[in-house]
Amino acid sequence: MYRSHNCGELRASHINTEVTLSGWVQKSRDKGFVLWVDLRDRYGITQLVFDEERTPKALMEQAQNLGREFVIQIKGTVIERTSKNANIATGDIEILVSELTVLNSALLPPFTIEDDTDGGEELRMKYRYLDIRRNPVKNSLIFRAKVAQEVRNYLSNEGFIEVETPYLIKSTPEGARDFVVPSRMNEGQFYALPQSPQTFKQLLMVGGMDKYFQIVKCFRDEDLRADRQPEFTQIDCEMAFVEQEDILNAFEGLTRHLLKEVNGVEIEKFPRMTYDEAMQKYGNDKPDIRFGMEFGELNEVTQHKDFGVFNTAELVVGIAVPGGNAYTRKEIDQLINWVKRPQIGALGMIYARYNDDGTFKSSVDKFYDQDDLAKWAEITGAKPGDLICVLSGPTHKVRTQLSALRMELATRLGLRNPKEFAPLWVVDFPLLEWDEETNRYHAMHHPFTSPKPGQLELLDTDPGAVKANAYDLVLNGNEIGGGSIRIHDKKTQSLMFDYLGFTPEEAKAQFGFLMDAFQYGAPPHGGLAFGLDRLVAILGGQETIRDFIAFPKNNNGRDVMIDAPAPIDDKQLEELSLKLNLKS
Amino acid sequence: MYRSHNCGELRASHINTEVTLSGWVQKSRDKGFVLWVDLRDRYGITQLVFDEERTPKALMEQAQNLGREFVIQIKGTVIERTSKNANIATGDIEILVSELTVLNSALLPPFTIEDDTDGGEELRMKYRYLDIRRNPVKNSLIFRAKVAQEVRNYLSNEGFIEVETPYLIKSTPEGARDFVVPSRMNEGQFYALPQSPQTFKQLLMVGGMDKYFQIVKCFRDEDLRADRQPEFTQIDCEMAFVEQEDILNAFEGLTRHLLKEVNGVEIEKFPRMTYDEAMQKYGNDKPDIRFGMEFGELNEVTQHKDFGVFNTAELVVGIAVPGGNAYTRKEIDQLINWVKRPQIGALGMIYARYNDDGTFKSSVDKFYDQDDLAKWAEITGAKPGDLICVLSGPTHKVRTQLSALRMELATRLGLRNPKEFAPLWVVDFPLLEWDEETNRYHAMHHPFTSPKPGQLELLDTDPGAVKANAYDLVLNGNEIGGGSIRIHDKKTQSLMFDYLGFTPEEAKAQFGFLMDAFQYGAPPHGGLAFGLDRLVAILGGQETIRDFIAFPKNNNGRDVMIDAPAPIDDKQLEELSLKLNLKS
Known part of the structure; x- marks a missing residue:
């Protein structure tokens, strides 16, 4: 029998019990006269203790030679811990070890087996069996x-x-x-x-x-x-x-x-919501409704003025960014550059600041007066302190662009709380x-x-x-x-x-x-x-x-751990009545 | 809404309830003045009734035109059934139909959708979706x-x-x-x-x-x-x-x-049981232990006589067939032929009848006397009325042969009761x-x-x-x-x-x-x-x-319903950098 308990189950009520545990060495702290080992398994961590007074010398030495990720089995007595650790479920106790068996040694892992690891994505995929030992995975x-x-x-x-x-x-x-x-x-x-x-x-x-x-x-x-x-x-x-x-x-x-x-x-x-409504309100058939920033269509209130860009556009549409009036000019320019990136593809962005005093300041003040902009605010639901961002162009394209902007801004504004669920x-x-x-x-x-x-x-x-x-x-x-x-x-x-x-x-x-x-x-x-x-x-x-996903593939469809796909035998091809016909 | 209840749930307590049901026409019985339809779905069968007195003429005609496996929806009233049917859960009631909609018509199925069907295995696999409608599947x-x-x-x-x-x-x-x-x-x-x-x-x-x-x-x-x-x-x-x-x-x-x-x-x-014991006792590493008929090794009691076949055999081994002494000579000859079939491969079979009076009659009486045969009986556990069947040859081969015989006889004797479980x-x-x-x-x-x-x-x-x-x-x-x-x-x-x-x-x-x-x-x-x-x-x-298995493949690995596998496009092969390399 490899264990009487797992590494997550011992409590103060077990004090004085003789136990057998098995698991991995998470880490050791060696103070010379006393040595602690964190023993880890799927269920948790239990602290082992070895000290000069109570631990035989040979056992102490054996413990000092344990490396990270060694697989060990110990027998010992559950004792009360002098300094409790409230962060772990077994934090009230530790095990005074009387017997230690190394079940398997371990090479130094290529990345740290900690919640925050130093391993890059490909390395972690190559050694996925080590990555799976980490709590997050x-x-x-x-x-x-x-x-x-x-x-x-x-x-x-x-x-x-x-x-x-x-x-x-x-x-x-x-x-x-x-x-x-x-x-x-x-x-x-x-x-x-x-x-x-x-x-x-x-x-x-x-x-x-x-x-x-x-x-x-x-x-x-x-x-x-x-x-x-x-x-x-x-x-x-x-x-x-x-x-x-x-x-x-x-x-x-x-x-x-x-x-x-x-x-x-x-x-x-x-x-x-109908598809049509989702496209009209959010420019997206899978809208995130954890937050508002609904689209306001501005054709009626922007056309028939002298602003040619809007006049010729199939759709003029805007959103109100909560508190966006606080953005500096530079920050707004960066937003404009963001929507003009090839991945988004807008030709530009018109904006209007809604000042706290109820006035507006827009990038198209030449064409639109305060009454016009007040209508923009009404339609987009903007409030004083907000920023109205407006895009224009062919309907489907501009909706997609404004949707991307809406999501980006919501992320920046912290409106996409992963603990909130909006189906x-x-x-x-x-x-x-x-x-x-x-x-x-x-x-x-x-x-x-x-x-x-x-x-x-x-x-x-x-x-x-x-x-x-x-x-x-x-x-x-x-x-x-x-x-x-x-x-x-x-x-x-x-x-x-x-x-x-x-x-x-x-x-x-x-x-x-x-x-x-x-x-x-x-x-x-x-x-x-x-x-x-x-x-x-x-x-x-x-x-x-x-x-x-336990064993994911990388972006080339490869399993880098087992190194698949891979060439197969000529015999296998022959049996399948196939020949390779390589292009390169 | 296609149904208020399913076809397995209506009981006497529902009498006078207006219901809507949907399902398949299992069968109709038309007596001219009255027509019953068995309506089937996953949950059961409910009887529908149409009659001259209570059913409008047009609806009666509509019902008369229903074919087997038509998909219909009906509205009607749950009424008490005059002659109850204890075989089905809904047997206390029937539905007096007031409205009938054909949701889909159906061609005559290629085999009957009944517990015992007239369809052969390949036909049933080709129309597996119809086979699945049958209760057994x-x-x-x-x-x-x-x-x-x-x-x-x-x-x-x-x-x-x-x-x-x-x-x-x-x-x-x-x-x-x-x-x-x-x-x-x-x-x-x-x-x-x-x-x-x-x-x-x-x-x-x-x-x-x-x-x-x-x-x-x-x-x-x-x-x-x-x-x-x-x-x-x-x-x-x-x-x-x-x-x-x-x-x-x-x-x-x-x-x-x-x-x-x-x-x-x-x-x-x-x-x-150890593998060795299973092989020795049953000639098989997956013995059926719902019944006895354990092997008895007879080398010690059969060799050192003049019967050369046994003397030279690595293993002489027998089983007692309960009540087997009742077999006629012809039946025993058939058994001998059975073990000599190429699939089994025995060279022959020696047998000894254990008569009710305690005497033995064997096919090798020339070599073995009553005392010898009594030892065979003791070792194989035979009782008066049994038949002892003995095979000999190389150990592994002869065990496999006798195991096949043991299973065959157990099946014939009805000892392999599928409702009994022996892990x-x-x-x-x-x-x-x-x-x-x-x-x-x-x-x-x-x-x-x-x-x-x-x-x-x-x-x-x-x-x-x-x-x-x-x-x-x-x-x-x-x-x-x-x-x-x-x-x-x-x-x-x-x-x-x-x-x-x-x-x-x-x-x-x-x-x-x-x-x-x-x-x-x-x-x-x-x-x-x-x-x-x-x-x-x-x-x-x-x-x-x-x-x-919902959609099994046949013995050539083909899904005969969807007709797979099948050739693929040249374009697909090209994309995969493959060429066919057919042998034929």
Whole structure:
């Protein structure tokens, strides 16, 4: 038996107990006549003590030779600690050690195993097993497990059945790029790893499973941006015989449960907003509503003056920055430069200071008088002491730019408190979105999303205006979930594939099984998927997902710890009937 | 709102309630003046009634036109049923329908959606979404979800943390064949899909995670035998600072919990048996101990006579078949032919009838007298009325043959009751096993398994005799789990790789990260993995796993429903820097 207790459980009530503990040497403090060792395991830290008076010489020497991260087992007696440590749960006691066994020695770790480490990101990923010993990473993984377990408990109690769908499926050219898996037994053919279990969960609805969920890995072979992973985890859900309202209620219930169980936060009813409203008020389909700074559209009150920039703009829109009048001229110039950076792309920014005395001072005083600016203030909700920032240009572009500015300023103003949670349903998403690259409409959500009743006819005349029964759950400015009511009849699904540019042959080859299924009695159905990695990070009050993933990959999709991907044997290639065809 | 209640919930207490139900038309019975429709959903069946007196003519006609598997919504009143149906939970009531909406029509299903269907296996797999509507499949999937949830609840309560390990890892030539995934971003390189998260769970132990579990998909590109799937699910577990005893107790607890919660069976303490004992008593390392028929070794009492076959045999071994003396001569001849089939491969079988009067009649009366045969009976535990079956030959071969015969006879005798559960730990597995094909020793469990203390030295002199801290959990003659105490120091691990034929370079390239990790303070650790598919099937009292998998693949590794694997675009191949290299 390696231990009688763990390193987080001994208290004053255990004094005089003989115990056996095992763990890692966190650190030693050697005063010559007395030596303390902090022994660490998953559960906490317990202080060991060795001293000249009570510890045999050989044991004292053995203790003095312990290095950081050595794995040891000790036997000893729990004694009262002379100077208590209120910072740790075991701070009332220490162990007077009578026997010490080194279970494994350790090289000096390449970075310090402390809450604040000196290790850079790549180094920590290479030695991830050491990084996981650090509280911030360890606790994030434990937190993730708790969230997942709460999801399962809640959904199971609500009658959802977790069903495992296959990982070796079929590649579809639509959407993001698939990872493929060559089949040895079916020469020249490939499986694909699922980007989501979308079609399978729909088939489960056709199969009468009714309330399905799964916490499942999904895969996308995309060029990785920071904080994207080629494999990620989804909470995937689907229900039959439901309307949008049923789904929103079901998963609002789940999210409310998580906020309560995991964060101790109770939120009554989540607000809802249409996509159009979100774009108009926040320039963003995932607005952070922890703070205001809503957009005010100023076309009516800025045009018909002599300011050509505004007169010719499709949209003139501003926000009030709380207390922003305190900014110096230099700080405002820096803001202007910030919005003009290529990543944001604004051509400039007009501003108006709202002085405490009720007067205004703007960068366009030549064109707008105090009454004009008072209207700006009214529309943007500015108060004395605020700064009004105004951008102008093509509607979608300028909204995106002002949204970026709004988020940046909110961050600077400390309005994005990670301990505050503001969920929001965004509903009535467009069915289609225009893709500049391919010069055509694509399914905004996916090709299985149902248009709103009666809107199918708009497809030919005004495709961009067709709204779908599609919705996102937004939390603190992040999309944490999204879904839709699906098409459940073959005719509409064929029409949709046709509209999205599939030939009938392609549609049949790729999704024939789904359209077949729709002919055998498909119920109305819909669902939603949460991104677990992001959800967990936000609930955990963090911006980045990496610490919530046990073994993440870097931005090149590499696992730098195991050094994957890697070349494979010629024999393996041969068995798979493949040859390399290197470009370089 | 599609429904106020589901099809399994209405009772006599609901009589006179107005309800809305949705579901599938299971079947109709049309008597002309009255028409009953069985409406089905996941939760049950509710009878709908339409009759001349109370149903408007148009609605009656609408109902008459319903086909099997149509998806409908009805409104109506719960009324008392004149002839109650005790077979279904809603059998006291029926719904007098006032409104009927066809939500979706249905083609005639290719097989009947009944508990006993007329569909063959391939047809049912092609239309799996219809097969899932059948109770046996639907209930199996729900049962599986319950088992998985119980596993998670139990392990979480015991302090285990579920950690997700990566699916895109590195190919290792050792063991079964990997499925590989070409990397687009790392030209000419491949990920592999995990055969198990073995090294990652060990790294989690090095990382201090201590008690890990995961229900996780694993992948093996093997030539498929019946009832094997290229992707399968494991309950994967690992613990640090443990000895074998701790692990057996932990997962005996889990299994006991499942048997109790899922099957209502309470089992106190699981018996344990060494591998050697299992082989000797049952000729099998996963013996079914629901029944006796233990092997009796007869060398001592059969040799030194004139029967050459036995005299030259390495092992002479028999079993007593309860009541087998009732077999006719023809039936015994059939048994002899059965063991001589190529799949079993025995050269013949000697038998002795144990008559009710205490006398014996054997096929070798020429060589053995009544006293000799009485000894056979004593050793095999035969009683009057039994049949003693004896095989002889090389030890391992003859044990395997007699084990097959024992299982076959037990099945015929109805001794393998699927509602009875007999778990068994088999411990002290050999570290290595001889592989005829490659003419060398392989790791029996895997190369990370630790030899028993002090046995490492035997490796050079008697490798086959080295025992490992490796164990299997056997349930009703099936291995449902297996594991070991792992090596946790670099030196032993290097030695093991060396012994298994890895060059130091290969060992470093493949498992350098693990051996590195062992240098930074690796704790003693060990674990176990359960095969979830098989575990669920056995707990569910079934022999085959397919009905417990939502979307299984056929014996060629194909998903015949979605028709995968399939060829991919040239563009995809090009992006992956691959060319097909077809043999045919």
